[in-house]
Amino acid sequence: MTTPLVGYLLVAALLFAVGLAGALTRRNAILVLIGIELMLNAANLNLIAFWRYGPHPEALTGMMFAIFSIAVAAAEAAVGLGLVIQIHRHAQTTDLDQMNRMKG
Amino acid sequence: MSFVFWLVAALTVAGGLAAVLLKNLVHCALALTVAFAGLAMLFLQLDAQFAGFAQILVYIGAVAILVVFAILLTRSSETPKGAGIFSRTWGAGLVIAAAVFAVIGWAVLQSGAGLPHETGVPSVSVQQIGNALMGRYVLPLEIVALLLTAALIGAVIVAMHEKDGAK
Amino acid sequence: MTEKADQLFVLLKDWLVSFLPGNWQGVAGVILGVIGIAAIYPTLFALAVLMERKGLGRMQNRIGPNRVGPFGVLQPIADAIKSLTKEDVVPVNADKTVHFLAPVVLVVVAFMGFAVLPAGRNMVLVDMDASLLFYFAMGASTEVSIFMAGWSSRNKYSLLGAMRAVAQMISYEVPLLLSSVVIVMMTGSLSLVKIVEVQHHYTWGFPHWYILTPWGLAAFVMYAIAATAETNRSPFDLPEGESELVAGYFTEYSGFKFALFFLGEYLGMLSISGLGTTLFLGGWSAPFSFLEWVPSWIWFFSKVMLSITVLIWVRGTLPRLRQDQLMNFAWKFVLPMTLLNLGVAALWRFMGEGWLRWIVCSAILIVVYVVAGRTEMRRKHFGPRSYRYAE
Numbered sequence: 001m002t003t004p005l006v007g008y009l010l011v012a013a014l015l016f017a018v019g020l021a022g023a024l025t026r027r028n029a030i031l032v033l034i035g036i037e038l039m040l041n042a043a044n045l046n047l048i049a050f051w052r053y054g055p056h057p058e059a060l061t062g063m064m065f066a067i068f069s070i071a072v073a074a075a076e077a078a079v080g081l082g083l084v085i086q087i088h089r090h091a092q093t094t095d096l097d098q099m100n101r102m103k104g
Numbered sequence: 105m106s107f108v109f110w111l112v113a114a115l116t117v118a119g120g121l122a123a124v125l126l127k128n129l130v131h132c133a134l135a136l137t138v139a140f141a142g143l144a145m146l147f148l149q150l151d152a153q154f155a156g157f158a159q160i161l162v163y164i165g166a167v168a169i170l171v172v173f174a175i176l177l178t179r180s181s182e183t184p185k186g187a188g189i190f191s192r193t194w195g196a197g198l199v200i201a202a203a204v205f206a207v208i209g210w211a212v213l214q215s216g217a218g219l220p221h222e223t224g225v226p227s228v229s230v231q232q233i234g235n236a237l238m239g240r241y242v243l244p245l246e247i248v249a250l251l252l253t254a255a256l257i258g259a260v261i262v263a264m265h266e267k268d269g270a271k
Numbered sequence: 272m273t274e275k276a277d278q279l280f281v282l283l284k285d286w287l288v289s290f291l292p293g294n295w296q297g298v299a300g301v302i303l304g305v306i307g308i309a310a311i312y313p314t315l316f317a318l319a320v321l322m323e324r325k326g327l328g329r330m331q332n333r334i335g336p337n338r339v340g341p342f343g344v345l346q347p348i349a350d351a352i353k354s355l356t357k358e359d360v361v362p363v364n365a366d367k368t369v370h371f372l373a374p375v376v377l378v379v380v381a382f383m384g385f386a387v388l389p390a391g392r393n394m395v396l397v398d399m400d401a402s403l404l405f406y407f408a409m410g411a412s413t414e415v416s417i418f419m420a421g422w423s424s425r426n427k428y429s430l431l432g433a434m435r436a437v438a439q440m441i442s443y444e445v446p447l448l449l450s451s452v453v454i455v456m457m458t459g460s461l462s463l464v465k466i467v468e469v470q471h472h473y474t475w476g477f478p479h480w481y482i483l484t485p486w487g488l489a490a491f492v493m494y495a496i497a498a499t500a501e502t503n504r505s506p507f508d509l510p511e512g513e514s515e516l517v518a519g520y521f522t523e524y525s526g527f528k529f530a531l532f533f534l535g536e537y538l539g540m541l542s543i544s545g546l547g548t549t550l551f552l553g554g555w556s557a558p559f560s561f562l563e564w565v566p567s568w569i570w571f572f573s574k575v576m577l578s579i580t581v582l583i584w585v586r587g588t589l590p591r592l593r594q595d596q597l598m599n600f601a602w603k604f605v606l607p608m609t610l611l612n613l614g615v616a617a618l619w620r621f622m623g624e625g626w627l628r629w630i631v632c633s634a635i636l637i638v639v640y641v642v643a644g645r646t647e648m649r650r651k652h653f654g655p656r657s658y659r660y661a662e
Contacts, residue, residue: 017205022124024197057226075255165411
């Protein structure tokens with residue numbers, strides 16, 4: 001295993017930036033959620049990389065954190081997409097630029 | 105750096121870029137699946153087998169399908185409105201993302217010497233993970249169970265059809 | 272002699288690999304294993320297709336194909352030649368890349384599942400600590416390919432079939448996993464090799480297979496139901512029901528791509544039968560201790576083909592379930608039963624050895640099954656049919 005830690009961290013940072021760009025620039029609500037999933041995945045990669053290269057990998061802290069993060073991300077994706085579906089039913093659109101009023 | 109790492113990392117980043125740049129939403133979801141698969145391979149390269157397989161099972165097997173279902177259930181007419189796929193404020197978003205990447209990248213490269221070096225391959229058996237989950241991490245486990253139940257009930261209630269005449 | 276027959280493939284692999292220098296031996300061993308898997312399982316697929324067509328034909332009171340070869344045994348070859356030479360029609364509006372990649376993804380993922388099944392003593396391609404989790408991860412990935420197939424055809428019926436298929440597969444994923452978790456709990460390991468080794472002991476000639484315990488039998492029944500639904504086989508084959516949706520999500524596929532889908536579906540059946548035999552039927556271990564002289568891989572493949580036979584039998588016998596009926600069944604009946612089964616298995620472990628635990632665990636399972644089944648059925652108002660004749 002000759003890949004230094006810096007490689008993994010840079011990939012994670014790049015993926016995080018891509019996810020953030022997607023969440024901030026796209027018009028559709030679902031793509032914002034896709035961006036959020038990418039960001040969570042990048043954070044997971046960071047966790048696992050630091051776990052592997054850290055001083056005590058047998059304490060399993062990094063992997064546990066990543067597994068809980070996967071579970072929580074799945075739950076949050078489910079609720080978020082349920083909300084998007086309900087908003088679509090109400091407003092007949094998922095365009096975030098048009099949802100700029102609090103009045104229903 | 106090994107060739108496999110470069111290949112898989114390029115695949116993951118390409119998948120991520122495609123997921124946020126493509127016009128057709130279902131293509132975005134499929135590119136996201138490719139990014140998840142690439143990440144699972146990166147986890148496997150880091151000797152985190154349980155996390156890698158859990159990533160495939162949960163993300164590709166459930167979250168990607170969920171995203172696809174949501175895309176199909178919220179389809180408006182197929183023709184684009186003429187306003188494009190990027191929001192009005194796309195410039196600010198791009199600048200913020202680039203700034204975040206610059207800061208994180210600078211921090212990573214700056215601390216090049218201070219980062220821990222590679223230790224030996226940790227022998228992580230599933231039994232150790234089980235013991236850890238039931239021993240040291242039992243409180244997060246129970247809280248995650250509660251959270252998942254709440255999310256399940258909440259998602260069903262949020263997305264449920266309202267009864268006719270209930271308004 | 273029986274030892275040699277048992278380890279025949281392992282010895283063959285070792286002999287072939289010994290021609291290479293030391294560095295290459297590991298890689299060459301794995302490649303030979305892959306070639307073995309790629310040779311054996313499609314052959315079993317051909318055999319399964321033949322069994323299906325002849326067997327279903329007999330069950331439906333007709334002779335199956337009998338023109339090609341004696342009694343029609345060369346029919347799979349004719350099928351293969353037909354599929355390879357048919358014109359590949361792609362709809363004009365179809366999404367070309369996704370349409371092309373869907374069968375590829377299905378076949379790749381179906382083959383990956385075979386890598387962790389122990390086909391005999393020392394005959395597993397990859398021996399991982401978490402091999403059962405790997406298998407389920409591959410199983411979950413087939414849903415993506417089915418969705419890709421249905422959506423890329425730009426056909427409302429294909430999309431409908433794909434959505435139904437994915438919804439069904441997700442619903443039955445949970446009982447499948449939970450009924451396997453009981454086995455993991457009693458074995459204490461996720462490794463399939465260890466699960467088979469634990470089942471390889473004999474008391475008074477009877478094996479310690481998990482199907483021969485009350486919770487194991489219940490788990491096997493639920494696993495079988497969930498496996499039938501996961502592979503979209505009858506009575507759960509509404510997504511590909513020939514009478515409802517033409518062919519469901521692979522309506523628009525013809526020629527070689529259809530052959531790949533067909534191959535993928537049957538490989539899925541073989542692989543889930545393989546997992547079922549590994550988890551419940553003792554994998555490669557013989558039914559009785561005096562039958563140990565038969566090589567282990569013969570037992571494994573016999574049990575897999577037996578499971579395929581039962582799947583074909585069920586297809587020919589039971590009527591198709593409606594979509595809402597099968598989803599109701601999964602979430603409201605099978606899932607609570609699997610959770611109860613987990614509890615019963617834990618009770619079994621804590622009650623210690625003896626005959627009492629057999630009686631208590633069987634009683635709990637049977638009583639709950641009967642009560643829950645009756646409660647579910649009471650709302651359906653079953654009764655003797657009444658006929659109305661035209662006057």
